[in-house]
Amino acid sequence: MSSPLLTQVGALAQRSIMRTARQPASAIPPLIFPVALLLMNSGGLKASTELPGFPTDSFFAFALAVPFIQGALFSTMNAGTDLARDIQTGFFSRLSLTPVRGSALLAGQITGIVVLGIVQAVFYISVGLLLGVRFASGPAGIALLLVYAALVAVGFGALGSFLALRTGSGESIQGLFPVLFVFLFISSMNTPRDLIAVPWFHFLASINPVSYLIECVRSLIITGWDARALALGFSIAIVLAILALIAASWALSRRMERT
């Protein structure tokens, strides 16, 4: 008899969380690094708030949205590297020899990433509150932000799992990390899209889905309840999660080619 799906997912998620908790070197950077960048940028780019039409007078509040996506990217890399290591060491084969279902394997892995994503989101929100940011959408907005962080973590976690399952190599995942980061840099992370004066940059930022992921978070922090930003952000996060899950499931079925 097969272990109930929930038990399998629970066991694998527990392992994923335990691994992260026991590797401070990989758990702490996704928390600290985005916040450190945020603090530096807030100091250096504070003058941007004087641009006509800038949506807030606090660059820190404006940029607080960025760590949510940066943290998710870090989690993608960590999740992918962990799974690739499992493949390289044969641990994945051990799991394949148990009655575990492919869906449980993926769900367990991603549940672990989601938990980490929520922890990260709580940390960034706490830092924001401690440094005086007032969330325009209020407590309900903060709650929605946590849901959004979980959704983004599903998408990025599944993407990391897909890359790991296709390449089977932690080094390849780390090699792809800068490519993912480029999407962040050509987004509206530091400037509102309608204030980007350079045409090609404005164009790239406008077609870059990461811009809308950031703007969704930003709207909850500095605007309040912006239906358009929320709809765009959630839609992109949902589509990303669905596509990445489909890709990861396909890659898993290829990798887990047991009879």
Added chain:
Amino acid sequence: MTRDNSIVVEKLVREFKKGPRAVDGIDLYVAPGEIYGFLGPNGAGKSTTVLMLTTLLPPTAGSARVGGYDVRTEGPKVRSVIGAALQEAALDPLLTGRDHLKLQTMLQAIPKAERKPRQEELLDRVGLTDAADRKVGGYSGGMKRRLDLALALVHRPTILFLDEPTTGLDPQSRTALWEEVARLAREDKVTVFLTTQYLEEADVLADRVGIIDNGKIVAEGTPTALKEEIGRPSIHVTPCREEDRQRIAELMKQYGEPLGSERELVVRLREGIGLVDVIRAMDADGVVVDDIELRAPTLDDVFLAKTGRTLEGAATGEDGASAR
């Protein structure tokens, strides 16, 4: 109902893209409760065979039934009756021994009430109770292998696959593992399919041995029968001077059948010929040797007789498969 914990393999083939035929039409039968030693050098096809029999690699052709189930079409049923410790202990260095067992008992659908007692029983059986709460990253090679074995036994399999379980272990750890494997077969009636490149391991542990080379089984039988098949002892000579090698080889040829060997000159002695006859002849001819030894047939001699190479000399690299 009588459980069928046999392994039946017929004309099993595995080909890799752009690669050689890693397993080339092998037939074998492992009886219930038997320890079957699958002996061969690196790259012979041992691990590829294990991956196919454990359902982790689909065969290219042929058939295999494990525990009465077809490995091609009844993968989940096969996995429910087998335990496997594949090459290199596949453990997570960040988890403790107890974490591993907890995870395995959950994934193997052990009822909740039985999980903890089963974990403790297995930790005790493999002698890891004291180290159970230490991270596996700090375990020795022998401890990792013992934990690997415990994990393979969580769901009480009736057939156990061990892929080179003692490679890299110190003699003490190796002996401890042999004892546990022998006990499993003797007391629990578990069928054991064990791959190894150690002659001694196959000789000591296996009820029957299959010797594989280049994907084909070249000999099969009990270690005793295989050695008896070779029959006569062999003489192994190491020349003192390299320039005497040819002369000594010619002389030895008069007393038996020369066997290929990279370092020594070896002849399988003819009936009625003894060591003393060869020594006298060398003495009379005035050749000097570094070492001369009379050896009873070993499994290496069987391998040598069947393939023309020693097991050590036949090692050509890694096996063609990996546990993906």
